[in-house]
Amino acid sequence: MEHKIAVIPGDGIGPAIVAEACKVLDAAAAKFGFGLCYTELLMGGASIDVHGVPLTDETIETAKASEAVLMGSIGGDAKTSPWYKLEPQLRPEAGLLKIRKSLNLFANLRPAYLYEELRAACPLRDEIIGEGFDMMIMRELTGGLYFGARQTVEENGVRKATDTLDYSENEIRRIAIKGFEIARKRRKKVCSVDKANVLDSSRLWRAVVEEVGKDYPDVELSHMLVDNCAMQLVRDPAQFDVILTENMFGDILSDEASMVTGSIGMLSSASLNETKFGLYEPSHGSAPDIAGKGIANPIATVLSAAMMLRYSLDLDEAADAIEAAVKQVLKEGYRTGDIMSEGCTLVGTKEMGDLIAARV
Ligand code: NAD
Numbered sequence: 001m002e003h004k005i006a007v008i009p010g011d012g013i014g015p016a017i018v019a020e021a022c023k024v025l026d027a028a029a030a031k032f033g034f035g036l037c038y039t040e041l042l043m044g045g046a047s048i049d050v051h052g053v054p055l056t057d058e059t060i061e062t063a064k065a066s067e068a069v070l071m072g073s074i075g076g077d078a079k080t081s082p083w084y085k086l087e088p089q090l091r092p093e094a095g096l097l098k099i100r101k102s103l104n105l106f107a108n109l110r111p112a113y114l115y116e117e118l119r120a121a122c123p124l125r126d127e128i129i130g131e132g133f134d135m136m137i138m139r140e141l142t143g144g145l146y147f148g149a150r151q152t153v154e155e156n157g158v159r160k161a162t163d164t165l166d167y168s169e170n171e172i173r174r175i176a177i178k179g180f181e182i183a184r185k186r187r188k189k190v191c192s193v194d195k196a197n198v199l200d201s202s203r204l205w206r207a208v209v210e211e212v213g214k215d216y217p218d219v220e221l222s223h224m225l226v227d228n229c230a231m232q233l234v235r236d237p238a239q240f241d242v243i244l245t246e247n248m249f250g251d252i253l254s255d256e257a258s259m260v261t262g263s264i265g266m267l268s269s270a271s272l273n274e275t276k277f278g279l280y281e282p283s284h285g286s287a288p289d290i291a292g293k294g295i296a297n298p299i300a301t302v303l304s305a306a307m308m309l310r311y312s313l314d315l316d317e318a319a320d321a322i323e324a325a326v327k328q329v330l331k332e333g334y335r336t337g338d339i340m341s342e343g344c345t346l347v348g349t350k351e352m353g354d355l356i357a358a359r360v
Helices: 014-032 045-051 057-064 092-102 116-121 169-184 200-213 226-235 247-261 299-311 316-331 349-359
Strands: 002-010 035-040 068-073 107-113 134-140 150-155 158-163 189-194 220-225 242-245 268-272 278-282
Touching (some): 002 014, 002 057, 014 035, 014 299, 014 316, 057 092, 068 299, 107 169, 107 247, 107 299, 116 316, 134 247, 189 226, 200 220, 242 247, 268 299, 278 299, 299 316
Antiparallel strands (some): 107 268
């Protein structure tokens, strides 16, 4: 079977890391007997240079007609790039917001996994790290405080600002379902994070997650207050499997969770809609400071591609093989500059891609 994948290389290191991810995907396709048909699309600065806008309607339509989108990263150096002299709605990042909205991507997934070989990059103490950790932060992406009504007014000479945090039960239910489904592909534990001791929106969140949980008796559901979760992430990260939470809490907790892994070049991500469709991209940016040097770490993009196989194409075995190949390469001591440590072998972007592809 041939799967239709839209590929957005983007800007900066984007094209180089996406090329390596496709190389690894092709190796998995050859091994596990499936086909991948890539359609390359322009977005961000690359699209501005050709079309004058960061995202065209045709790009959105082609993305929608695919089973998944694999993306590098977009954007340039805000101080020197001419893209940042344009109106805000014409800058590279505007394309990013528009594609997420157009594709209705409401569930953001960010794994935080500690590779034994990269233990030294983890800022936590050895006894806290223990046997390591492997969690998935699942963040609601299109509702809550960032999308509610807001205003700033002046009353009797005093400025006053208001932001609204609202969620409907439908918005909560659809992400809760995703959370339980994802947990079923992992260790079958969901920790729903809220502030139900204070916020009405959180009390509704908890009630709806409880309701959805009844349909997943095989998945263990627990609840945690967000302030406690922020502490637990650095006290005992191994306790978590899937953390399910609303937009702003997820924004903060996903950054905290990724920092405890310590390596920006290793962090993958996915954004999903109600169907199997998803957009997969590394968590890092386009790293204009190292673009064109052949030294960027392609692993975050390779791992995003593995997530694509697992969550959009249900090719779990192939996803496992890619993740195992990454582990193997690290175990053999190969490192790009960003994760280099003493006694290891320094390799560039392309070499890292070749090494992973060969071990799939
Ligand atoms: P960045 O993530 O691009 O870079 C931060 C630092 O990490 C840099 O020193 C960079 O060299 C390094 N780095 C990042 N990825 C790496 C990799 N794979 N291998 C080795 N080193 C890596 O963040 P920034 O510098 O703040 O942003 C640069 C541009 O990226 C901006 O235009 C920003 O808007 C954009 N951006 C895009 C996305 C996206 O496409 N989703 C996300 C974040 C930032």
